[in-house]
Amino acid sequence: MFVDSHCHLNFPGLRERLPEIRAEMAAARVDRALCICTTLEEFDEVHGIALAHTNFWATVGVHPDNEGVLEPSLDDLLGRAALPRVVAIGETGLDYYRLNGRSLADMAWQRERFRVHIRAARHAALPLVVHTRAAGADTVTMLADEGATSGVFHCFTETPAIAAAALDLGFYISFSGILTFRNAVEIQEVAAMVPLERCLIETDSPYLAPVPHRGRSNQPAWVAHVAAKLAQIKGLSVEDVARVTSANFERLFDRAAPSGAAPA
Numbered sequence: 572m573f574v575d576s577h578c579h580l581n582f583p584g585l586r587e588r589l590p591e592i593r594a595e596m597a598a599a600r601v602d603r604a605l606c607i608c609t610t611l612e613e614f615d616e617v618h619g620i621a622l623a624h625t626n627f628w629a630t631v632g633v634h635p636d637n638e639g640v641l642e643p644s645l646d647d648l649l650g651r652a653a654l655p656r657v658v659a660i661g662e663t664g665l666d667y668y669r670l671n672g673r674s675l676a677d678m679a680w681q682r683e684r685f686r687v688h689i690r691a692a693r694h695a696a697l698p699l700v701v702h703t704r705a706a707g708a709d710t711v712t713m714l715a716d717e718g719a720t721s722g723v724f725h726c727f728t729e730t731p732a733i734a735a736a737a738l739d740l741g742f743y744i745s746f747s748g749i750l751t752f753r754n755a756v757e758i759q760e761v762a763a764m765v766p767l768e769r770c771l772i773e774t775d776s777p778y779l780a781p782v783p784h785r786g787r788s789n790q791p792a793w794v795a796h797v798a799a800k801l802a803q804i805k806g807l808s809v810e811d812v813a814r815v816t817s818a819n820f821e822r823l824f825d826r827a828a829p830s831g832a833a834p835a
């Protein structure tokens with residue numbers, strides 16, 4: 572019924588509990604999840620989780636917050652993107668939230684890393700999983716300049732104007748557990764504005780557990796709470812939100828679309 576479009580199941584605290592996490596998913600009718608890569612160093616582990624389970628898929632990318640890690644070349648990304656069950660490039664993007672005293676000019680390395688990812692996505696004809704924090708304008712500008720046309724702004728926390736620009740680029744908007752937080756008024760406004768046909772839902776596990784689990788280690792089963800909040804905001808049934816966001820997931824990450832029988 573539901574798909575968790577963004578989670579980190581290889582992170583400590585989750586990878587040791589995969590059987591339990593999968594049982595919780597089944598009980599909550601969360602039948603698929605996309606496992607997101609954040610460094611080249613962890614790719615094999617993320618990919619291994621996807622290879623071992625028919626309802627998990629993987630991405631390849633290096634997160635903008637990761638410093639002191641292998642810097643990906645175009646070929647590093649393309650080689651891994653060609654492997655089975657890899658369905659997207661990312662997560663990648665810009666994050667100006669923690670500059671640690673640096674100027675925006677000092678973050679040129681982050682923009683260069685993002686550019687390599689955007690080019691890889693175009694070469695491989697794969698969607699981008701974009702992380703952007705306090706950097707919405709630069710993120711939109713770079714995607715437009717590089718001709719990106721397919722992807723998702725994950726864990727959306729930017730303004731309605733940035734959401735509109737992302738939609739204009741042809742991107743989807745993914746909502747996390749933040750949507751359920753009482754003080755997340757602006758994100759709830761964005762959720763009301765974005766057409767359901769362009770919405771995805773995610774947990775970003777182990778981070779950002781939704782209400783009523785806020786503060787705990789998150790897990791894919793709890794994406795159902797994000798769906799329920801989105802349904803409430805849009806005045807729809809949770810079944811409709813599940814059906815449409817799952818169809819959106821298959822349309823965007825088309826390598827993850829069922830080739831034969833669809834999961835129930």
Ligand SMILES: [Zn+2]
Nearest residue numbers: 662702725726
């Ligand atoms: Zn992220």
Ligand SMILES: [Zn+2]
Nearest residue numbers: 577607662775
């Ligand atoms: Zn993430």
